Amino acid sequence: MNTFRENLLAGKNAFIAGGTSGINLGIAKKFAEYGAKVAVVGRNPEKAAHAAQEIGHDAMGLSADVRDYDAIRCAMENVASAFGSLDIVISGAAGNFLAPVNGMSANAFRTVIDIDLNGTFNVFRGCHDLLNKPGASLIAISAGQAVNASALQAHACAAKAGINQLIRVLALEWGPEVRVNGISPGPIADTEGMKRLAPDPAARDAHYARIAMKRWGLIDEVADSALFLCSPAASYITGTILDCDGGSQIGDASRIDLSRGMA
Numbered sequence: 001m002n003t004f005r006e007n008l009l010a011g012k013n014a015f016i017a018g019g020t021s022g023i024n025l026g027i028a029k030k031f032a033e034y035g036a037k038v039a040v041v042g043r044n045p046e047k048a049a050h051a052a053q054e055i056g057h058d059a060m061g062l063s064a065d066v067r068d069y070d071a072i073r074c075a076m077e078n079v080a081s082a083f084g085s086l087d088i089v090i091s092g093a094a095g096n097f098l099a100p101v102n103g104m105s106a107n108a109f110r111t112v113i114d115i116d117l118n119g120t121f122n123v124f125r126g127c128h129d130l131l132n133k134p135g136a137s138l139i140a141i142s143a144g145q146a147v148n149a150s151a152l153q154a155h156a157c158a159a160k161a162g163i164n165q166l167i168r169v170l171a172l173e174w175g176p177e178v179r180v181n182g183i184s185p186g187p188i189a190d191t192e193g194m195k196r197l198a199p200d201p202a203a204r205d206a207h208y209a210r211i212a213m214k215r216w217g218l219i220d221e222v223a224d225s226a227l228f229l230c231s232p233a234a235s236y237i238t239g240t241i242l243d244c245d246g247g248s249q250i251g252d253a254s255r256i257d258l259s260r261g262m263a
């Protein structure tokens with residue numbers, strides 16, 4: 001690794017909600033590798049401690065539920081006082097399960113809205129006065145369900161659509177001191193979501209065919225998108241949702257027959 005890469009996030013302090021597993025843990029590792037001081041927060045204290053150990057680089061692991069504003073604020077204050085201040089905040093905690101609206105209680109719907117949408121509000125609202133301004137960068141993890149209706153996921157669709165608008169409003173209210181962006185990951189290998197959605201090789205291959213890039217993405221590729229958005233290379237980018245999805249949202253690639261245009 002060359003010096004520029006090693007130092008890209010040197011001197012930056014990052015707070016990553018949901019960073020104890022999956023995509024968010026991948027982001028935490030990437031940020032630490034590029035020189036940032038990193039704190040990850042999740043619901044489970046053992047998982048948080050284990051994640052911090054896995055990240056290395058003196059990472060902190062704390063437990064707090066993003067649904068609890070006071071708990072998440074307290075975790076942020078602890079991290080800000082240990083690190084000095086915060087430069088980067090990621091809101092990535094999410095919950096999901098497949099159920100039709102008629103099979104979903106009001107509490108079931110509220111649970112996903114609470115984790116994804118209200119959790120993102122809590123993380124971003126809670127961090128503002130702890131941010132090193134100007135120059136701070138916030139990222140929320142969104143999803144294609146924000147734009148494309150997906151049966152059996154009314155809660156996640158509504159929550160992610162809300163997150164996209166929250167990102168845009170905060171970018172307006174907090175610019176020019178704070179940049180606020182989102183990442184919309186497509187199907188990403190080795191995540192809880194894809195294990196449930198495509199549990200066997202046949203389902204996976206059918207899914208690959210529909211994606212322009214003909215494969216699932218890697219956690220590391222989403223982490224690279226986060227690195228870009230938090231780096232000086234994205235200094236004029238705010239209020240945007242970056243699709244890191246291999247072209248999943250632009251259309252169904254399995255329905256294309258190019259030979260029809262070759263006569």
Ligand code: COA
Pocket residue numbers: 094095096097098099103104105106107108109111112192193
């Ligand atoms: N179908 C219908 N309702 C469901 C459900 C399902 N598959 N799974 C949970 N619910 C309902 C519960 O019945 C409960 O409603 P009720 O009180 O009316 O019975 C409500 O949702 C809350 O569930 P509970 O398990 O008490 O909440 P929790 O806070 O412990 O966990 C989740 C909620 C979403 C995190 C949990 O479903 C989960 O662990 N999901 C897997 C992990 C995950 O989602 N990872 C991220 C992928 S993006």
